[in-house]
Structure formats: C-alpha cells, structure tokens
Amino acid sequence: MARSLIFMASLLLFIVSMSSVAATRAQLDLLGGYKPIKDIADPYIQSLGEFAVNEHNKQAKTELKFQKVIGGKLQIVAGTNYDLRLTALEGTVSRTYGTLVFTDLKKQNHLILFHGSTN
Template sequence: MVPKTLSVLLLLVALSAAVVGGQKPVVLGGWRPIKDLNSAEVQDVAQFAVSEHNKQANDKLQYQRVVRGYSQVVAGTNYRLVIAAKDGAVLGKYEAFVWDKPWMQFRNLTSFRKV
C-alpha cells in the first residue's frame, strides 16, 4: 500500500508545482501537439511510418514532410502524424500512428490511412 500512496503523492506534488509555476497541468496520457515537426526524432518516426507502410502494403509512397503531429506518453511514446507523401506524381496526406520505445529498440506502425 505504501508504494501506491507514494506514487499518488508524487503525482500531486508534480501537478501542484506545474500549477504554482504558472504552467497548465499536464494531462497524463493525453495527446499533445508536437512543437517542432522538423526535429530529427519526428522526421525519423515519419519516414519510418512511410517506409513501413510501403513494406506492408507493397506501395511506393515517397515521404515529403510532416504536416502536423501529436505525441502521447504511454509505455513509450505514441505519435499521431499527418504526413504529406507522393503516390507517383500525386501528393496526398496520410495519418500514421507509430508506437515508439527507443530504450527497447522497438518501433511499430499501428495505423496508416489516407486522409
């Protein structure tokens, strides 16, 4: 019972510190907008998503850029990205969900669809 109580106490202290510091409290497990879509990490995840989709669907999409993105802290990080990619000469937008656990060298494309 003590570890659970301690966990709750630490969570409350962290949330209180965020509020006192003038920050909005973080919604644990919630989706948050990615501020730097051009970061190496986001670019790597997006290119992985297109490459993995191409392997799974026997497709030939060409990655262009990340249009918008959100991340969610879970057992690792979930990424929800809208990616611009070319299908031949036609530019389209695709929504990709990727689950990433870099400390385990694990990355999984959980969903990829045209939007």
C-alpha cells in the same frame, strides 16, 4: 503569539503542498493525454514519418515516397504514441496521410496505423 505561529506554520505547509500538487498535476498532464508536438521539423519527428511510410510500403506493397511530417501530437504511455500527419508522393501526386507510430521503452518503432490519403 503561539496561535499566530501555528497559523503561519499552517499557511506555509499549505503553500508548499499546493506547489507540490501543481508540479504533480503538470507531470500527470504529460501522461495519458495527447499533446501537440512543438517542433514538427525536429529530425527525430521527421524520421518517424519516414519510418511510417517505409513500413506502410512494405506491408501494403506500395511505393509512396515520404516528403515531410506536417503536424502531429504525442501521448506518453509505456513508451510514446506519435499521431502524425504527413505528406508523401503517390507517383507524382502529393497526398496527405495520417499515421500512428508507437515507440516502445527500448526505442523500437512500431507502425500501428496508416490512414489512406486524406486529400
């Protein structure tokens, strides 16, 4: 009887610890690695694309006109990296660009990289 109680208690502790490990693993998966952005149409994601084009225009002295974010992924670090693909007009021609925007813990956006046209 005592053995079966010890066995049941050990089994219960094992199950609880495994569920805790699974929850911790899910949290760790969010940290460090890139994950696809689920809702590209989200206004915040679109605003990051517009920010990237505007900052690029200031730095490169160009006149691209933001159209929309068409894809991307994010990475949670001490803030969030947004690796975005977007379209913008160069004159009358729509082109696809890649960009990396970092949002720090104070919610300030920083343009890290803006790739030339991928068309």
